[in-house]
Amino acid sequence: MRRYDEHVLDELISYAADWTGFSRDAILPDAVRRAAAGLGPPDEVLPRAAARELEVVHALCQAVSVGETYFFRHPEHFRWMATTFLPQLLNAGRSSIRAWSAGCATGEEAYSIAACLLDLMPWPRTVSLEVLGTDLLERNLAAARVGEYGAWSRRPSGPVLHPIFKDTGNGRVRIDEAVRAVTRFCEHNLLEEPPGQFDLIFCRNVLVYFSQHAVRTVVRHLSRALLPGGALLFGSMDVSEPPPDLLRASPPELQIYRRLDARPAAKPPAPAVAPSPEPAPPYVPRVRPPEPVALHLRALVHIDRGEKKRAEKELTDLARQVPDYVPGILERALLHVRMGEKSAASKLMREVLKRIEKLPGDEVLAGPEPLPVSFYRDSAQTFLSSGRGGFE
Numbered sequence: 001m002r003r004y005d006e007h008v009l010d011e012l013i014s015y016a017a018d019w020t021g022f023s024r025d026a027i028l029p030d031a032v033r034r035a036a037a038g039l040g041p042p043d044e045v046l047p048r049a050a051a052r053e054l055e056v057v058h059a060l061c062q063a064v065s066v067g068e069t070y071f072f073r074h075p076e077h078f079r080w081m082a083t084t085f086l087p088q089l090l091n092a093g094r095s096s097i098r099a100w101s102a103g104c105a106t107g108e109e110a111y112s113i114a115a116c117l118l119d120l121m122p123w124p125r126t127v128s129l130e131v132l133g134t135d136l137l138e139r140n141l142a143a144a145r146v147g148e149y150g151a152w153s154r155r156p157s158g159p160v161l162h163p164i165f166k167d168t169g170n171g172r173v174r175i176d177e178a179v180r181a182v183t184r185f186c187e188h189n190l191l192e193e194p195p196g197q198f199d200l201i202f203c204r205n206v207l208v209y210f211s212q213h214a215v216r217t218v219v220r221h222l223s224r225a226l227l228p229g230g231a232l233l234f235g236s237m238d239v240s241e242p243p244p245d246l247l248r249a250s251p252p253e254l255q256i257y258r259r260l261d262a263r264p265a266a267k268p269p270a271p272a273v274a275p276s277p278e279p280a281p282p283y284v285p286r287v288r289p290p291e292p293v294a295l296h297l298r299a300l301v302h303i304d305r306g307e308k309k310r311a312e313k314e315l316t317d318l319a320r321q322v323p324d325y326v327p328g329i330l331e332r333a334l335l336h337v338r339m340g341e342k343s344a345a346s347k348l349m350r351e352v353l354k355r356i357e358k359l360p361g362d363e364v365l366a367g368p369e370p371l372p373v374s375f376y377r378d379s380a381q382t383f384l385s386s387g388r389g390g391f392e
Contacts, residue, residue, distance in 0.1 A: 008042045009033055015049045016060040020136060021191050021214030027064045028298065028314075035063035061136055066209065067105040068297045068368065071149075071165075072112045072158040074204065076254060077233050079161075081113075081200070085231050086120050089199060092229060096128040100198040102190060102222065103206035104133030107144025107183075108153050111175050113202060114183045115164035134188035134195060141185045147175035157369050190218045194225035201226060204255075205235035205368075208293055219243045223259075232257045237293055237366055253364060292318060292325045297368055299331065308339060326355050326376055327367030333383070349380040 012032050017024050039045045039059055048056045072078055089097060097117060101110035110133030117129055135141055149165070150172050165173035175183075188195050190206070191214060201222055207215050223243045226232050232246060234255040242248050242257050250256035299314040315332045318325060333348035361374035 005042070008046055009036070011046060012036055012049060012060060016064050017211065019057055019189075020061055020064055021210045021218065022064050023209060023211040023214075026209040031063040032060060035059045058137065058139075062139065065105075065137060065140075066297050067137075067140060068205070068300060069105040069108045070153045070155050070158050071108045072161050073109065074235070074369075075157075075159055075161060077202070077204075077256070078112065078116050080250065080254065080256060081116055082120055082161075085200065086117065089229065090122070090127070094127060094199070096130070097200070098196070098198045098227075099129075099131045099200040100195070100202070100225070101131065101133040102188075102201060102203040104135050104140075104144065104185070106140050106149075106153075107133050107147070107185060108149065109133070109202055109204070110144065110183050110185070111147070111164060111179055112162075113200070114179045115162040115176075118178060118182065119162035129182045131183045132195065132198075133183065133185045134190075135185070136187070136189050138187055141187060144185045147180055149173055149175075190221065192221075194221045197225050197227050199227050199230045201230070201232045203232070203234060204238065205293075205297075207238040208235065215239070226259045228259055230259050232259075292322045292328065293366065293368060295321075296325075296328055296331060299328075300368065303335065303338075308335060311335060324355060325367075326352055326365055327371075329355065330376055330379060333380075337383075346384060349383050352376055352380040353384075 009029055009032060013024060013027050013029065016022065016027055016032060036042070036045050036059075039048070039056060045056060049060070086097075099113050099117065101107075101113055104110045110131050114129070114131040117131070121127060121129070133141075133144055135144075148168065154160070154173070163176060164179055165175050168174045186195065190203070203218070203222055207218060210218065219239065220243075222232055223246055226246070231249065232243065234257075236253055236255060238255060240252075246257040246259055248256070249258040295314050295318045299311040299318070303311045312332070312335055315328055315335065318328045319332065322328070329348055329352050333345045333352065336342075336345035336348065356373050356376055359373045361372060361377065363373045365371060365373060365376065
């Protein structure tokens with residue numbers, strides 16, 4: 001089998017970027033190379049990609065996909081739903097609520113939304129409820145429909161806020177039937193028209209990987225899919241200003257936006273003589289650079305698969321590109337702990353303390369989970385003072 005040279009690899013990355021909306025900077029060439037090698041020789045795969053052959057499309061989309069998710073991720077969003085959003089909808093006399101988990105990966109987010117809404121509905125329930133989870137990859141959706149999960153889907157940063165699953169033994173859980181009954185899944189590309197209209201849309205930690213052009217397209221689709229009174233929730237790194245026609249409904253770090261009025265904005269009367277106005281510039285959400293979080297999340301996937309050396313390489317590359325990215329430094333330290341390399345872990349924990357020594361404890365650092373400086377300081381100090389740090 002011929003080696004995939006840089007020219008062929010570059011073309012395949014372009015195809016993957018077009019199909020998924022991912023920024024080329026967020027696509028790892030090695031992942032594309034491995035996926036393509038499993039499809040055949042370059043002179044066969046490239047024409048198949050140009051023809052959008054389904055096997056090639058799925059393989060390359062799978063290669064660039066991250067799929068990092070777990071139950072009740074960003075619990076502050078679910079608390080906002082419970083205390084603000086759902087009471088408002090119920091007080092408005094809604095007879096139905098539709099929610100969409102856009103980019104749901106293997107389904108944990110969609111089931112979390114369903115569990116939250118079900119648990120908070122008044123009894124007897126007179127409001128119909130439907131939660132739709134969509135993803136680009138049928139493989140992810142097949143896992144979501146099975147509804148069985150391991151420890152990686154349950155993490156301390158995502159506390160179980162509402163009844164959602166039952167323990168089946170061997171460290172696995174199965175989604176409750178009541179939650180499954182109101183949740184369905186289908187394949188959908190966020191670059192295409194939305195699959196309906198919804199009261200609640202979650203699209204979190206997805207756009208951080210996308211190109212600016214793709215972000216504009218997806219945000220436009222999401223905004224158009226939101227019903228009056230509805231809410232659109234992003235991850236902390238996805239967008240930094242309200243989408244068109246929506247209003248910010250939370251502190252900036254929560255990234256919650258609402259459509260509060262069903263009526264179109266009234267047009268002001270035209271003046272008798274008016275100069276031709278300059279066309280308004282297109283909406284361009286200011287998205288933060290995706291590389292640090294994207295590489296960090298990919299490293300976490302490798303850690304989950306037991307590919308610790310590959311994870312270490314990606315975290316090392318991340319440290320070289322963004323030396324001040326503290327979550328990556330801590331992740332490398334923890335990886336060395338798992339590998340029994342106490343001295344290397346100790347050195348990195350001290351590096352964490354050095355990087356944050358002048359930062360206030362309540363400052364939140366962007367990462368796979370937005371966490372305050374105090375978390376990183378406490379983690380490093382606890383490790384070093386516990387005797388595990390291998391002081392030299």
